[in-house]
Amino acid sequence: MKLEVKHFDLSTGGPLVAVLDDEDAKKLGLMALDRIRIRRLRSKKEIIANVDISTEGIKPGKIGLFFETLQRLGVQEGVHVDIEPASRPRSIDVIMKKLDGHILTREELSILVDDLIHDRLSEVETTYFVAGAYTKGFTLEESAMLTEISVDLGFKLGLKNKIIVDKHCIGGVPGNRTTMIIVPIIAAAGLTIAKTSSRSITSPAGTADVMEVLAPVSLNHEKVKRVVQETGGCIVWQSSLSPHGADEKLIKVRHPLSLDPQGLLLASIMAKKKAVGATHVLIDIPVGEGAKLTYRAGNMLKKKFISLGRKLGMKIKVIITDGSQPIGSGIGPALEARDVLEVLEGDGPEDLRAKSIFIATELLKLAGVKKAKQVVLDVLNSKAAYHKFLEIIRAQGGRKHLIIPEAKYFYSVESPKSGVVKHIANKLIAKLARIAGTPDDKSAGIYLNVRRNNHIHKGDVLFTVYANNAKRLDYAKQFVKRHHKKVVVVG
Amino acid sequence: MKLEVKHFDLSTGGPLVAVLDDEDAKKLGLMALDRIRIRRLRSKKEIIANVDISTEGIKPGKIGLFFETLQRLGVQEGVHVDIEPASRPRSIDVIMKKLDGHILTREELSILVDDLIHDRLSEVETTYFVAGAYTKGFTLEESAMLTEISVDLGFKLGLKNKIIVDKHCIGGVPGNRTTMIIVPIIAAAGLTIAKTSSRSITSPAGTADVMEVLAPVSLNHEKVKRVVQETGGCIVWQSSLSPHGADEKLIKVRHPLSLDPQGLLLASIMAKKKAVGATHVLIDIPVGEGAKLTYRAGNMLKKKFISLGRKLGMKIKVIITDGSQPIGSGIGPALEARDVLEVLEGDGPEDLRAKSIFIATELLKLAGVKKAKQVVLDVLNSKAAYHKFLEIIRAQGGRKHLIIPEAKYFYSVESPKSGVVKHIANKLIAKLARIAGTPDDKSAGIYLNVRRNNHIHKGDVLFTVYANNAKRLDYAKQFVKRHHKKVVVVG
Numbered sequence: 010m011k012l013e014v015k016h017f018d019l020s021t022g023g024p025l026v027a028v029l030d031d032e033d034a035k036k037l038g039l040m041a042l043d044r045i046r047i048r049r050l051r052s053k054k055e056i057i058a059n060v061d062i063s064t065e066g067i068k069p070g071k072i073g074l075f076f077e078t079l080q081r082l083g084v085q086e087g088v089h090v091d092i093e094p095a096s097r098p099r100s101i102d103v104i105m106k107k108l109d110g111h112i113l114t115r116e117e118l119s120i121l122v123d124d125l126i127h128d129r130l131s132e133v134e135t136t137y138f139v140a141g142a143y144t145k146g147f148t149l150e151e152s153a154m155l156t157e158i159s160v161d162l163g164f165k166l167g168l169k170n171k172i173i174v175d176k177h178c179i180g181g182v183p184g185n186r187t188t189m190i191i192v193p194i195i196a197a198a199g200l201t202i203a204k205t206s207s208r209s210i211t212s213p214a215g216t217a218d219v220m221e222v223l224a225p226v227s228l229n230h231e232k233v234k235r236v237v238q239e240t241g242g243c244i245v246w247q248s249s250l251s252p253h254g255a256d257e258k259l260i261k262v263r264h265p266l267s268l269d270p271q272g273l274l275l276a277s278i279m280a281k282k283k284a285v286g287a288t289h290v291l292i293d294i295p296v297g298e299g300a301k302l303t304y305r306a307g308n309m310l311k312k313k314f315i316s317l318g319r320k321l322g323m324k325i326k327v328i329i330t331d332g333s334q335p336i337g338s339g340i341g342p343a344l345e346a347r348d349v350l351e352v353l354e355g356d357g358p359e360d361l362r363a364k365s366i367f368i369a370t371e372l373l374k375l376a377g378v379k380k381a382k383q384v385v386l387d388v389l390n391s392k393a394a395y396h397k398f399l400e401i402i403r404a405q406g407g408r409k410h411l412i413i414p415e416a417k418y419f420y421s422v423e424s425p426k427s428g429v430v431k432h433i434a435n436k437l438i439a440k441l442a443r444i445a446g447t448p449d450d451k452s453a454g455i456y457l458n459v460r461r462n463n464h465i466h467k468g469d470v471l472f473t474v475y476a477n478n479a480k481r482l483d484y485a486k487q488f489v490k491r492h493h494k495k496v497v498v499v500g
Numbered sequence: 501m502k503l504e505v506k507h508f509d510l511s512t513g514g515p516l517v518a519v520l521d522d523e524d525a526k527k528l529g530l531m532a533l534d535r536i537r538i539r540r541l542r543s544k545k546e547i548i549a550n551v552d553i554s555t556e557g558i559k560p561g562k563i564g565l566f567f568e569t570l571q572r573l574g575v576q577e578g579v580h581v582d583i584e585p586a587s588r589p590r591s592i593d594v595i596m597k598k599l600d601g602h603i604l605t606r607e608e609l610s611i612l613v614d615d616l617i618h619d620r621l622s623e624v625e626t627t628y629f630v631a632g633a634y635t636k637g638f639t640l641e642e643s644a645m646l647t648e649i650s651v652d653l654g655f656k657l658g659l660k661n662k663i664i665v666d667k668h669c670i671g672g673v674p675g676n677r678t679t680m681i682i683v684p685i686i687a688a689a690g691l692t693i694a695k696t697s698s699r700s701i702t703s704p705a706g707t708a709d710v711m712e713v714l715a716p717v718s719l720n721h722e723k724v725k726r727v728v729q730e731t732g733g734c735i736v737w738q739s740s741l742s743p744h745g746a747d748e749k750l751i752k753v754r755h756p757l758s759l760d761p762q763g764l765l766l767a768s769i770m771a772k773k774k775a776v777g778a779t780h781v782l783i784d785i786p787v788g789e790g791a792k793l794t795y796r797a798g799n800m801l802k803k804k805f806i807s808l809g810r811k812l813g814m815k816i817k818v819i820i821t822d823g824s825q826p827i828g829s830g831i832g833p834a835l836e837a838r839d840v841l842e843v844l845e846g847d848g849p850e851d852l853r854a855k856s857i858f859i860a861t862e863l864l865k866l867a868g869v870k871k872a873k874q875v876v877l878d879v880l881n882s883k884a885a886y887h888k889f890l891e892i893i894r895a896q897g898g899r900k901h902l903i904i905p906e907a908k909y910f911y912s913v914e915s916p917k918s919g920v921v922k923h924i925a926n927k928l929i930a931k932l933a934r935i936a937g938t939p940d941d942k943s944a945g946i947y948l949n950v951r952r953n954n955h956i957h958k959g960d961v962l963f964t965v966y967a968n969n970a971k972r973l974d975y976a977k978q979f980v981k982r983h984h985k986k987v988v989v990v991g
Contacts, residue, residue, distance in 0.1 A: 017510060019519060019557035019564065028510060035940050040701070042756045065567045066510035073510065076556045097756075105757055108635055133627045133753050140631030144599055210531070262624050265533045265588075266596055449526055 010037060010093070011050075012072040016086040019075055024131050025058040027092075028073030034062045037094055042131055046095040047072070049084055056082050057095050059131045077128075100124040104134060107141035115154045122158045125255035136262045139270060147272020149313060153320040155276035160283045164251035166234055168286050170201045174372050175287035177278055179294050179310075180212065181301035183438045184337035184457075187293075188216045189244055189349040190365035191372065193398035196242035197388040198369075200376055203237045203285040205247035210264070213442035213454060214342045217246035222346040222414070222451050224407025236404040243401060247281055256280070271310070275317055282323065289324045289376045291368060295332025299435035304329065326375045330364065334433040334461050337361035341447040341454015341475065343413050350411070353395040360460065414452040416475035418482040422489055424499050427466045430459045431500040437492055445476040445485045453477055459497060471497045501528060501584070502541075503563040507577040510566055515622050516549040518583075519564030525553045528585055533622055537586040538563070540575055547573050548586050550622045568619070591615040595625060598632035606645045613649045616746035627753045630761060638763020640804060644811035646767035647774060655742035657725055657776045661692045665863050666778035668769055670785050670801070671703065672792035674929045675828035675948075678784075679707045680735055680840040681856035682863065684889035687732030688879040689860075691867055694728045694776040696738035701755070704933035704945060705833045708737035713837040713905070713942050715898025727895040734892060738772055747771065762801070766808055773814065780815045780867045782859060786823020790926035795820065817866045821855065825924040825952050828852035832938040832945015832966065834904050841902070844886040851951065905943040907966035909973040913980055915990050918958045921950050922991040928983055936967040936976045944968055950988060962988045 010033065017028065027047060029039065039045065041062045048055040058078050067073045072090060074082070084090065100121040107113060113121075121138065124130050130138075147155070174195055176188065188204060195202040206216035206226075217226045227249035228236065236243040248257060256277050263269065282290050292314050296307035311327040318325030337348040338358045351357030352365060366385055373381035388394045403409065438455060446453030456473045459465060474489070476482040489496065501524065508519065518538060520530065530536065532553045539546040549569050558564045563581060565573070575581065591612040598604060604612075612629065615621050621629075638646070665686055667679065679695060686693045697707035697717075708717045718740035719727065727734045739748060747768050754760065773781050783805050787798035802818040809816030828839040829849045842848030843856060857876050864872035879885045894900065929946060937944030947964045950956060965980070967973040980987065 017508070017557075019508060019554055038934065038940060040755055041752055063510055066508075101757060108631065108757070108759075110635075131756060132624055134756050136624045136627040137631055137757055137759075140599065140628055140635065144601075144631070144635040261532055264531055265622060265625050266592060266599070266628055268599075268628075443529065449529060 011089050011091050012070060014079070014084050014086055014088050014090055015067060015071045015073045016079055017073045017075050024128055025056060025078045025081060026061055026075050027058040027078055028061045028063050028067050030067050030069045030071065031062055031064045032069050034060065037092070039094060042133060044095040044097060045092045047082060048091045049082060050089055050091060054083060057129065098124045098129040100130060101134065104138045104141060107145055108137060110145045112148055113151055115158070118151065118154050119158050119162070122155070122162050122255045125258050126162055126253065132262055135258055139259055139263055139268060139273070142270035142273050143268050147270070147276070149316050149320065152272045152275045152279070153317055155273075156279040156283060156317070156321060159255055159276065159280040163254050163280070164230070164284050166203055166230070166250075166285045168201065168203060168234065168237060170286070172288050172376055173201045173203060173286045174289045174376050175202060175204065175282045175285065176291045176293065176368060176372060177282065179292070179301055181435065182295045182332045183213055183335040183340045183435055183442065184345060184348070184361065185295070185335070185364075186216065186219055186337060186345045186349050187361065187365045187368055189220060189346075189398070190352050190361070190394070191369045192242045192244050193353065193394040193401060194365070194369040194385055194388055195372060196240055196401065197393040197397040198373060198378065198384050200241065200373070200378070201237060202242045203233065204242065204244050205250060205281055205285060206244060207247055209448040213340050213439050213447040214345055215448065216244060218448040219342045219345045219349070220244045222342045223411055224402040224405040226405070228405060236401065240397065240401045240404045242397070243405065245405065251284075271313070275313060279317055279321060279323075283321065287323065289372065290318065290326075291372045291375060292325060292327045293330055293368060294327060295330050297331055297333030298432070299334070300332030324375055326371055328368070328371060332435070335435060335438055335457055336364055338457050339454060340438055340442045340457065341445070342451040343415070344454045344456055344475065347413055353389070353398050355390065355392070416452040416477050418477065418479060419473050419475045420482055420486055421470045421473045424465050424467055424469045424471050426499060428464075428499045430461050430463045430465060430497060432498040433457070433459075433461060434496055434498075437496045441474065441485060441488055441496065444481065444488050445474050446478070446481050450477050450481075453481070465499065471499075502580050502582050503561060505570070505575055505577055505579050505581055506558060506562045506564045507570055508564045508566050515619055516547060516569045516572060517552055517566050518549040518569055519552045519554050519558050521558050521560045521562065522553055522555045523560050525551065528583070530585060533624060535586040535588060536583045538573060539582045540573060541580055541582060545574060548620065589615045589620040591621060592625065595629045595632060598636055599628060601636045603639055604642055606649070609642065609645050610649050610653070613646070613653050613746045616749050617653055617744065623753055626749055630750055630754055630759060630764070633761035633764050634759050638761070638767075640807050640811065643763050643766045643770070644808055646764075647770040647808070647812060650746055650767065650771040651774045654745045654771070655721070655775050657694055657721070657741075659692065659694060659725065659728060659777050661777070663779050663867055664692045664694060664777045665780045665867050666693060666695065666773045666776065667782045667784065667859060667863060668773065670783070670792055672926065673786045673823045674704055674826040674831045674926055674933065675836060675839070675852065676786070676826070677707065677710055677828060677836045677840050678852065678856040678859055680711060680837075680889070681843050681852070681885070682860045683733045683735050684844065684885040684892060685856070685860040685876055685879055686863060687892065688884040688888040689864060689869065689875050691732065691864070691869070692728060693733045694724065695733065695735050696741060696772055696776060697735060698738055700939040702758075702930075704831050704930050704938040705836055706939065707735060709833045709939040710836045710840070711735045713833050714902055715893040715896040717896070719896060727892065731888065731892045731895045733888070734896065736896065742775070762804070766804060770808055770812060770814075774812065778814065780863070781809065781817075782863045782866060783816060783818045784821055784859060785818060786821050788822055788824030789923070790825070791823030815866055817862055819859070819862060823926070826926060826929055826948055827855055829948050830945060831929055831933045831948065832936070833942040834906070835945045835947055835966065838904055844880070844889050846881065846883070907943040907968050909968065909970060910964050910966045911973055911977055912961045912964040915956050915958055915960045915962050916985075917990060918956065919990045921952050921954045921956060921988060923989040924948070924950075924952060925987055925989075928987045932965065932976060932979055932987065935972065935979050936965050937969070937972050941968050944972070956990065
């Protein structure tokens with residue numbers, strides 16, 4: 010069927026979509042979400058797109074193409090194209106097989122990842138895959154294959170170093186910005202660490218958000234490679250390296266239900282490590298009240314990481330850490346960046362410093378470095394790590410003179426009584442920081458003056474909320490009024 | 501955040517979608533598929549819509565609204581609206597619960613159906629529900645509750661008759677157009693049958709497609725009620741009665757994987773019966789080679805229908821029938837309509853006639869009619885059923901003089917040898933008919949000259965393919981050449 014192209018000036022952000030008039034669709038026996046082959050006339054260029062059917066907005070004889078579809082086909086409004094029904098991509102059978110509870114083969118997983126990368130699956134189909142992974146699970150073998158396939162078909166940094174160390178934290182603990190301290194320590198100790206980090210989705214800040222206070226983090230492949238080759242380290246936003254990866258498409262449809270199928274999660278984490286060529290990886294699993302996992306669940310996950318590492322030929326060490334209260338004083342990009350700089354300068358919050366030293370030491374030990382703890386303390390105390398950090402910041406394109414933005418407004422919360430801090434609620438702290446404007450407002454957030462078991466007096470400041478607009482601060486105040494005895498519990 | 505409305509002249513066919521610029525979305529911490537509340541300025545009117553995020557096609561400070569969203573909010577391009585992040589609808593927790601394998605309560609199912617009907621769920625979220633229903637299943641109690649809730653919150657025909665009979669066939673057998681014979685028999689026998697039927701999705705024709713050869717089938721609520729009150733029967737397209745029902749939204753996302761979660765299927769069928777007020781229902785489950793179900797699976801489904809009917813206070817009779825070959829000679833809307841008229845006029849294919857008499861008899865028995873078989877034969881032989889059919893056709897708006905369209909081209913396939921017909925392949929017959937142009941080309945299809953166990957001679961015509969354009973006929977010929985020894989197997 011020959012149709013005239015109408016341009017819908019809109020991006021779908023991935024899937025190729027073509028809109029047909031109801032009657033035209035009927036003539037070809039097409040239903041919404043079916044596929045068509047669209048061919049340019051007098052050209053061999055053709056693409057497969059998902060059909061959307063409309064009774065409004067498109068006339069018979071016309072075909073509406075969204076930005077990506079138009080671009081991929083290389084046509085403009087007004088030209089004619091030929092369309093015909095196309096068959097489903099092979100991964101549909103793979104998805105069906107997972108929904109039916111079967112174990113997938115390497116070939117089947119390859120078909121799936123390839124179709125995801127090349128935008129051959131609609132959002133609905135991708136959702137069925139995530140639902141299958143969630144309800145029927147993945148074996149470790151499947152997760153290992155998925156990891157390898159994602160790297161093979163996707164992004165590889167291509168460093169030649171024999172040893173590349175890496176770290177990952179499961180997250181869920183406000184503050185806890187150890188990565189930005191560990192990376193310069195490792196690089197200053199002469200090892201290589203190509204760290205790719207995420208931005209916040211629901212937390213007050215991700216490492217990429219915090220690093221962005223000091224330097225650009227959206228670097229392309231070549232630039233990242235050069236930064237690591239020059240300095241031995243980097244801290245960049247992982248999605249800028251493979252914006253069209255299979256993982257990014259899965260994340261989009263996982264979001265509405267916050268679904269985290271463990272088999273996919275494991276593969277996603279390990280693929281990011283394998284993509285940068287990591288050989289020695291430390292995984293931090295914070296557990297406890299207010300953390301993502303209980304001690305028991307953390308231990309089960311630990312075993313899976315270790316087995317998966319073995320299958321993938323990577324040396325993995327997993328540490329279970331206390332995730333029951335924030336780590337560091339700052340919560341929010343600028344406040345956390347300040348903590349990081351202070352620790353590297355020899356000061357800063359003791360808990361953040363101690364955890365960073367511990368992880369850096371474990372990483373060096375894992376990579377076979379002798380007297381690891383002494384090495385870590387040396388590069389930290391001599392400021393070698395601090396200077397390495399400045400070097401990395403500049404290599405990524407950051408300014409020579411660091412300027413950390415400060416919020417216009419603040420509001421301090423005092424203890425209503427004397428006593429001991431019994432509990433600090435991670436989730437309420439995170440929520441309060443987001444209400445104050447994190448992560449997009451870099452200078453917003455919370456500064457915590459206390460930790461669990463601190464003895465305090467009535468009237469002592471427990472924490473301060475920072476915001477850049479009065480309305481945000483007001484919302485934060487209201488939230489504190491409703492919840493503050495639960496945010497920091499004094500007993 | 502105040503934004504200026506841009507009209508995207510396009511319908512999504514349901515879900516309310518608003519497109520935001522990437523940067524604006526970030527400012528509010530919104531991700532794709534999140535929800536926002538959109539409020540008209542100087543008005544209390546507001547709606548909740550799903551967010552789509554675009555880097556192309558929408559400028560900062562603007563919000564793109566699709567047809568439905570614009571209409572529901574009652575605004576025009578250029579006006580300003582105020583938006584803020586909105587929370588997820590309550591049914592998200594219900595969907596999560598099903599994915600986790602739990603049984604849903606009546607209240608939870610009500611929340612879900614209500615959100616489906618009112619377009620509060622995105623396609624991705626709806627897909628998670630279908631995937632949950634498929635992988636974790638429904639108890640009969642859940643299916644019964646879902647049936648009742650769908651009717652309560654959705655469409656009800658509102659007839660006052662004490663006894664309303666109905667029938668349903670699980671499908672999968674080409675031809676098999678018994679409904680159009682049974683409805684006039686039942687109505688001529690003095691009972692009431694308000695039959696709502698489907699169009700074809702993947703078959704050569706649905707009952708609504710075949711009836712449409714003779715009369716309009718897209719009737720509104722009031723019209724259907726009047727037709728049934730006047731004539732005692734009707735044969736209409738079910739989706740024209742509740743185009744925005746929860747079921748229609750589930751069907752859309754079930755289509756890409758052809759997913760048929762049995763718990764949803766049962767509720768969907770029973771809700772359609774309950775919506776027309778059916779009290780006595782016969783379910784036909786064709787089984788065997790080439791049918792949808794095996795004998796064993798058919799029997800399991802039979803038990804579920806009977807239990808479900810009991811829970812819903814309906815008298816159900818389930819028959820397991822031979823579905824291993826087509827029933828009737830015509831396959832395709834016009835050819836099937838011809839078979840139906842011939843049977844009602846006292847002639848026509850013997851198998852179609854026998855099955856229709858059997859089902860009509862069982863239905864009358866179920867409704868307590870004495871000497872049911874004699875009643876059926878009487879109204880059939882006296883042409884009372886035929887005249888009732890003409891009456892129903894006219895009441896629905898059909899022409900007085902029926903014109904059945906004929907195809908321009910045909911191609912007869914002869915037996916390559918003498919012998920006995922061993923098998924007729926339902927699925928290949930269905931595929932061939934669709935290649936020839938069914939269901940949209942009403943006159944296209946297949947006319948079968950033989951049935952299983954018929955003795956035939958070399959050169960006898962096995963079947964004839966009808967098409968309205970030479971290219972279609974050519975495709976059909978090629979398909980026959982590739983498959984014809986499997987379409988009708990002569991041994």
